[in-house]
Amino acid sequence: MTITITAFERSPDGGKGLARDTRVRWALEEAGQPYQVRLVSFRALKEPAHLAIHPFGQIPTYEEGDLALFETGAIVFHIAEQHAGLLPVDANARARAITWMFAAVNTVEPPILELVNAKLLEADKPWHAARMPLVEQRVRDRLNQLSARLGDADWLDGAFSAGDLMMVSVLLRLRPSGILDEYLNLAAYVARGEARPAYRRAFDAQLALYAGKPSNG
């Protein structure tokens, strides 16, 4: 059955791989599953046809036959459950990998998003400069903990899993801030994720769509 995902018609990052379709593409590449992409404009995101598959009017979505999914955590989990390579076979190791997926989107991504949004949407507010150190500290608090847990391991829990795929994807959004590079082991962890052939294919596929196109629209 054909898998169709959605992505921005014009990505705000111009193809730097920070839009969340990249993590779904990456999971599909790791799983060796072909897919097609339907591009959606910002206006169409909020129109009934798209809202029928994504109640919050966002990308990415995932469609396969009768199944329509939204939320990257759920989509990557579904892909990992259906195909080998992203979740360990051992039941306890599998449960731990799933725990890391939740940790990525539920515990690590929120302070990172707060930072991204503060820079993007609040820079003109009179309280912006006073608030930024607080927002950055929340990110560093989480990274201190994650960095301590990762130590000098390659991946979070043994072999690479969907937990790492989600965590690396979440951390990537921090790179432009420079904070990621304060943590040598986390920066190396992200670079290991980016070096995976499946990630490269996913990144290149989204870049090919946006290269040379204006990013706003």
Ligand SMILES: N[C@@H](CCC(=O)N[C@@H](CS)C(=O)NCC(=O)O)C(=O)O
């Ligand atoms: N929690 C959602 C977040 C999805 C999300 O924020 N998507 C962004 C693109 S990366 C989007 O569609 N933004 C446009 C909008 O919210 O209008 C997920 O992980 O899938």
